[in-house]
Structures are given as C-alpha cells and as structure tokens.
Amino acid sequence: MRFTLILLAFLALCSPVWAQAAKPAQSQSLPKATVNQVYNQCRVTPINRFTPGALESYCACTAAALQGNFRASEFNELQKESNQRVGNKIFESYVTNVIAPCLADPIDEIEYYYCVVDRTNDPRIANIPKFCTCMSKRLAKHVTNFGASNIMLSLGTSGQTMRPIDALWISRDFANARINARNACLSGGR
Secondary structure, eight states, X not given: OHHHHHHHHHHHHHHHHHHHHHSOOGGGBOOHHHHHHXXXXXXXXXXXXOXXXXXXXXXXXXXXXXXXXXBHHHHHHHTSGGGOSTTOHHHHHXXXXXXXXXXXXXXXXXXXXXXXXXXXXXXXXXXXXXXXXXXXXXXXXXXXXXXXXXXXXXXXXXXXXOOHHHXXXXXXXXXXXXXHHHHHHHTTOO
C-alpha cells in the first residue's frame, strides 16, 4: 500500500513533464504554409473516380489531418518514395490516421454517383436514388470501419507501387463490400 502511494505521488509529480514531452514542440509541428501547399496540390491532382465535391472534401480533410497528426520531420520522411510502403510506421500511420478517415464522405458521394449512372443496374430496382443512397452509405460505413486495413492489405499484396486510394479501388475486400451492399440494398436493406 505504501509503495502504491509513493508510486502515485511520483506519477502525479512527473505527469506534467511527460505530457510536455509527448506533445511535439511548436517548431516541430507541420507549418501552416506546408498544410496549405498540401491542400492546393491535392486539389489540382486528379484522383481516379473522384467528383469535384469528393475531391474538395478529401483534400480539406487530409490537410487538416496531416496538421493534427504529423510533425514536420515525419512529413518530410513521407516525401521519400522509399518510405511509402507497408511496414514503414510513419506511412502506416499516414494511411490509418489521414487517408482512411478522410475517405468516408468522398466514398459516399463517389459511390452514389457511380451507382446512379451505372447502366447495368438491376431492372428490379424501382427507386434508383434510394437504392444508390443505400449502397453509398453502406460503402462509406465499410470504409470507415475497414478502409485502412483494406488499403494496407491491398498495398502489401499487390506488389505494385500506388497511391493508397488506388489500393482501395483494387482491394478485394472493398469489391466484396460493394457486392454485399448491392445485395443488401436489393433486398430492401438500409
């Protein structure tokens, strides 16, 4: 009991020091100019299947997530193509904390429009907008829950170098989620 009290007192005295050490120094945080540059570059770089609205949402989200999750030194490490691979902790953090969380809203929009213009839609669909809303919401939820793992698995098994979003498009799990969403929405699921 006495040891526990001493340990708790020690932790209470040292916790402000640990908290300061855990936070990146202001000079180490990603500069606002860099964040703006990332945003602007994202806006002019075409991403396969992205609508203008989806691209705007994605770029704003990734720029904010980069600023909130990465120090300048980590961002600089990400610029090296050799570090953009599964197994690199900074890259995996980038996929998990920046890319995947920023995909739900764009996927909702992308999949809705993709579904609406799909000429192979099942003739049993009486209300295409309702069906497509069901599909897009299910796929956005899938990406929220499994996007990072779908991307990492696809990057790790493809043997190709590609952007994380392109890895999602070729992901077997994402393709299966699309099939499952289609079947559920056809049967009236929401």
